[in-house]
Amino acid sequence: MSDATVSEIALPRAPGKAGRYVYISGVVLLCAWVLIPLYLLLVNTLSSPETVNSFPKSFIPEFDLGSLEFFTGFSGMLVALKNSIIVAAITMVLSILIGAPAGYALSRFDFRGKELFRLLILLTRAFPLPLLALPLAVLFIRTGLDDTAFGLALVHTTLAIPFSVLITFSLFSGIPIELEEAAWTLGCNRVTAFQKVVLPLILPGITASAIFAFVISWNEVFAAAVLTIENRTLTAFLLQTLSESPLHLKFAGGFILVVPALIFIFAVRKYLFAMWGIANR
Amino acid sequence: MAEIQIKNVAKRFGEYQALSDINLTIADQEFMVLLGASGCGKSTLLRIICGLETATEGEVWIGGRRVDHLAPKDRGIAMVFQNYAVFPHLTVFENIGFGLRMQKQPNDEVKRRVERTAELMHIEQLLGRYSGELSGGQRQRVAVARALAMEPDVILMDEPLSNLDALLRLEMRAELKGVLAESNTTAIYVTHDQVEAMSLADRISVMHQGRIVQAATPVEVYRNPAERFVAGFIGNPPMNFLPANRADAGKWTVAGQTYDGPHAADGSVEFAIRPEDIAPAESGLPAKVRLIEPLGAHLLVTCDVDGTMFRAVLESDLELKTGEIINLAPHADRIRWFDKSTQQAVA
Incomplete structure (x- = not known):
């Protein structure tokens, strides 16, 4: 057995020359895939309207802050930003509060229909939102949830829950049950064992899953556009106002949308890695 | 307490x-x-x-x-x-x-x-x-x-x-x-x-x-x-088992040899002996040597007794050859008997 393991581990370390080229070009390609659009967005955001609309394109930013300045003075902009943050924060909290216990139950208990339940969780993503939009809008108007941050957060929570359940499920499954059992024999009940042992171990993963929920809510535009009028989130607000604006403002608006999400993900990248099991201490 | x-x-x-x-x-x-x-x-x-x-x-x-x-x-x-x-x-x-x-x-x-x-x-x-x-x-x-x-x-x-x-x-x-x-x-x-x-x-x-x-x-x-x-x-190698046939009251024939065994058992019993409770002797169980494994202090000898695999741990200075037939005598007080139907030990 040990022989097999050794060669399996050794293989990826010595992939051979051809393998290395494929590997490097793959990395470069993936980086370019992500970075080039972001760079073009940055260049065009920091260029004057004339440069944005002219041809050929320049690949060096001019550091013209005109478009961005326009937005800071734009009425409703700050309100929309605040709404976005509120909705995303509520989504984050709700999806963890609902998703994590479901993930724990899925990983620790055996119950009838467990596999079906896991499948059903994914199926909630199979309903196209446009199909649900009208009934949802009617329902929200009847219950008075329309045009509120909380109502929108509820919709975003349903979108985020499948991920939070499945992510926390794999997190809990990654923690050996013996750790909990050891805690039980050392004077803990189920609740204190969870607090003292499980929670500290999964906190990074929970954080990552929460951030995922935050980003899902932050980027969601359809429900936000349908269900809110006055209290629009940033995405819905920009979608509405930018559709008729000139190109340079569209770039600047896109930039404003992307940057907070990027900063957020960058700040918590350690936890995201933990979520994928890379930086497992 | x-x-x-x-x-x-x-x-x-x-x-x-x-x-x-x-x-x-x-x-x-x-x-x-x-x-x-x-x-x-x-x-x-x-x-x-x-x-x-x-x-x-x-x-x-x-x-x-x-x-x-x-x-x-x-x-x-x-x-x-x-x-x-x-x-x-x-x-x-x-x-x-x-x-x-x-x-x-x-x-x-x-x-x-x-x-x-x-x-x-x-x-x-x-x-x-x-x-x-x-x-x-x-x-x-x-x-x-x-x-x-x-x-x-x-x-x-x-x-x-x-x-x-x-x-x-x-x-x-x-x-x-x-x-x-x-x-x-x-x-x-x-x-x-x-x-x-x-x-x-x-x-x-x-x-x-x-x-x-x-x-x-x-x-x-x-x-x-x-x-x-x-x-x-228990035991490595484990106990040897050999079939036994009733010869007389309290007497059982094992591979042609007769040993004192349980009185009460009227069904069939099995003869059992630990590999280290055996020594070569003038007369005993006839064993054909199949494999000799020197373990330093001892020899682990795998033999064929009455068509059954049989292991013995013997003194390392013994000179044995595969194919040779030797007589192995079990220590009388170490012989154990098991009832074939209940699997229990019988005395």
């Missing part, structure tokens, strides 16, 4: 009968080893005593108190797990002190007991480390120290050495025996390794298919196996 009594315990997982009719009394401060092949129910029994599993039937008593309805934390036990279960987010110090902290012991008491048990297990220099920075052997020490620090009435161990390499296992085995003898706790130790069981136990409970087949001292289990299964399971 913590005598353990297990009364009529049975465990079913759905249709599967994991344990049936377990009755066992473990004396205060006794070192009891549950020995058996994997799947025999030994770990399940341990987990029932611990409270991590509930018995379908029966009672568990620890120190004169019925505990089978109590949570693990209220049973006065501590457990050492096979994969150590050292908490990765706590230092060694906090791991060992975990149970004491849960008991709300004052800080200086926690410190005193953690340091004492750490010293006992020779890990005092590791107290500031995390489990990720420890080797398997060190983690094992932490796990044992964590259990000992609780000063439990009973310490339960589920194959605690099986994840260690062979050399370390020998070392830890000797150390565990010493530490546990000093701690005055009752110990139950689960293993599939008969050498470990022999060397550690005051008594061994041999388990097979959810039953306790024999509970006795290591020497008794080795010398007088209660069942054919025990005879074949």
